[in-house]
Amino acid sequence: MHSISPADFAAILLSLKVGVTATILSLPFGFAAAYLLTFKEFRGRVVLDGVVNLPLVLPPVVVGYLLLLLLGQNGWLGALLNAVGVRIVFTWRAAVLASAVVGFPLLVRSIRIGMEGIDDKLIQASRTLGAHWYDTLVTIILPLSFKGIVAGSSLMFARSLGEFGATIIVAGNIPGVTRTIPLAIYDYAGAPGEEAMALFLCLVSVVISLAVLVLHESLAMRLARRREP
Amino acid sequence: MKLAVEVVKSFGVFRLAAAFSSAGDRLGIFGESGSGKSTLVNLLAGTMPPDEGAIFLDDECLFSREKGINVPPEKRRIAIVFQHPHLFPHLSVRGNLLYGYKRCAPENRRIDLESVAGILKLEGLLERGVNNLSGGEKQRVAIGRAILSNPRLLLMDEPLSALDDELKFQIIPYLKGVCEEFGIPFIFISHSMTEMRLMAERVIVFEKGRIVQQATADQLARLRMPTSQVGYINLLKLGPPRQVDGLYAYSWGGGELLLSFPVRRPDSLIELSSKDIILFKRHPEAISSRNLLRCRVVATFEAGNRTGVEMDCGGERLIAEVARQAAVELEICAGGELFAAIKASAFRELG
The missing domain is CATH 2.40.50.100 (RNA polymerase II/Efflux pump adaptor protein, barrel-sandwich hybrid domain)
Structure with missing residues (x-):
């Protein structure tokens, strides 16, 4: 049996890095999308809702392939980024993007649930007490949907840890560069005699996921306690 | 307070069409549920635009379809006390009370926290969380929060309906007292004739989105004597x-x-x-x-x-x-x- 190699550690660290980066980068967009879908009536709302939720129903491989078409050398966004010297595909950034796109609907859904629980009258009260819409957004909607934001972030991070299909297509499976835990498990599972390593990485996944769950629960409990001083 | 309203607002089959002007400081809007009272509150506060018409408060145009004016709610200085307190659950009593005060332009701040907390007997509660208050305390905080935003008009949208009888008549002196003390004109909305007589001078009666009567609270109680089960x-x-x-x-x-x-x-x-x-x-x-x-x-x-x-x-x-x-x-x-x-x-x- 193989001992834990620096590449395995790199895979674990990369998974964490990709998950954290994808979650942090998606949060403002997820919050904005949830806000628009919850509180605003506008033309194209149904289209936005559909686009946001599409990755939830599409096979991740399809999402990966579409991202590849978009960001590849001949894709319109890829060509644009290439021109300014930014390469996305087959780098860890591609893994972040794949995770962000696939996890985005989960993030938005959780934040929306949080926002939908906010009484309209609180928003009305805030506005009539002199708050501009952005003031209400920051001082009422943001704190009151915080539980949804925490839940959505946990879900998104967890989804990112498990992301495989889109990542392998758009980021590849380059050890030390784009090989995350699921890709490493895939490699080990296919190689004879490496089952123990596959199992070890599975265990690491379980530990990280449990840690996220515990963190989420403790944050939720602290929030609940803060509401009842 | 001088208020001139001429508005139309439709939702499906319901249509509110109201035109009135009022010069008193204690106006009552009386009507059963579904008569359009709460819609009128939203139109006045600016949280909902009328389909047509105009609203003037103290000769300032707050809304005019014709002139394309629609002053946003935060600029109207019209505060609301709702049927339920609707306090911000993540803020303390002090945080709730000061929410509007902090957002009020310094030149308009003539009512401060100490005096309102004194009148509404909230001094001992300021650092408490709002989820640990009794029903009466919550409604007093809601009144204080609205008053402290230093509004030029206070809308009271059935502020007593959710309270039991005992609490209701304990809150009325606070409502009246605080408005009289600080000279804040108010519009009191209710479907209770007794509340109306205790709170309002002149009353406008709404029925199915239309104004059907305008009278003093006492005249109205006399007019309704034969149809009311309890008489006058x-x-x-x-x-x-x-x-x-x-x-x-x-x-x-x-x-x-x-x-x-x-x-x-x-x-x-x-x-x-x-x-x-x-x-x-x-x-x-x-x-x-x-x-x-x-x-x-x-x-x-x-x-x-x-x-x-x-x-x-x-x-x-x-x-x-x-x-x-x-x-x-x-x-x-x-x-x-x-x-x-x-x-x-x-x-x-x-x-």
Whole structure:
């Protein structure tokens, strides 16, 4: 049996890095999308809702392939980024993007649930007490949907840890560069005699996921306690 | 306060079409649920735009479809006290109270936290979380929060409906007191005639999205006497009681009224329905009612098939109602004398 190699550690660290980066980068967009879908009536709302939720129903491989078409050398966004010297595909950034796109609907859904629980009258009260819409957004909607934001972030991070299909297509499976835990498990599972390593990485996944769950629960409990001083 | 409103707003089959102007500081909007009262609140506060029309407050245009003006809610300085307190759950009592104050331009800040907390008896609660307050405390914080935003108009959208009777009549003095103390004009919205009489001067009656009546609160109560199940409610303020043979004697109108119960609070209002007063032309020989008052008729008014009789009883006013035929038989006319009999058990303490 193989001992834990620096590449395995790199895979674990990369998974964490990709998950954290994808979650942090998606949060403002997820919050904005949830806000628009919850509180605003506008033309194209149904289209936005559909686009946001599409990755939830599409096979991740399809999402990966579409991202590849978009960001590849001949894709319109890829060509644009290439021109300014930014390469996305087959780098860890591609893994972040794949995770962000696939996890985005989960993030938005959780934040929306949080926002939908906010009484309209609180928003009305805030506005009539002199708050501009952005003031209400920051001082009422943001704190009151915080539980949804925490839940959505946990879900998104967890989804990112498990992301495989889109990542392998758009980021590849380059050890030390784009090989995350699921890709490493895939490699080990296919190689004879490496089952123990596959199992070890599975265990690491379980530990990280449990840690996220515990963190989420403790944050939720602290929030609940803060509401009842 | 000068308010001029001419608005139209439709939602599906419901249509609110209201045009009125008011110059008083205590305006009442009366109507059953679904009559358009709350829609009017939203239109005035700016949280919903009218389909057509214009709204002017103290000669400032807040909305005009024609001129393309729609002042946003945060610029109108019109605060709302809702039916439920709707306090911000993530803020303390102090945080809630100061929410509007902090957002009010410094030149408009004439009411401060200390004075409002004093009047509303909130001093000891300022650092508490709002989820740990009683129903009455929550509503007092909601009133304080609205007042502290230093509004030029306060909208009270059924602020007492969610409270039980006892709490309701405990909150009224706070509502009135705080508005009078700081000179804040208000619009009081309710479907309760008693609340209306306690809070408002002039009342606009809404029915199915239209204005059907405008009168003073007392005129309205008289007009509604024949259709109201409880008749006209006389609201009495009584002095301290004295126990007499199992009954309670209260000084009132230069004499005494006998009631079957002691009041729970010294500032309580006692209600007496116009239907519970029996009138006699001459002093009866003997009656079971414990109160027999000599009264002078001030005026009479027709209300449906009833005649309302406004009487002076030692400087206090009472309104009784009799069938028209009875009024003719008793020859009731202004200036005449009557005897009013009231059972000790006919009174009820408000709250």
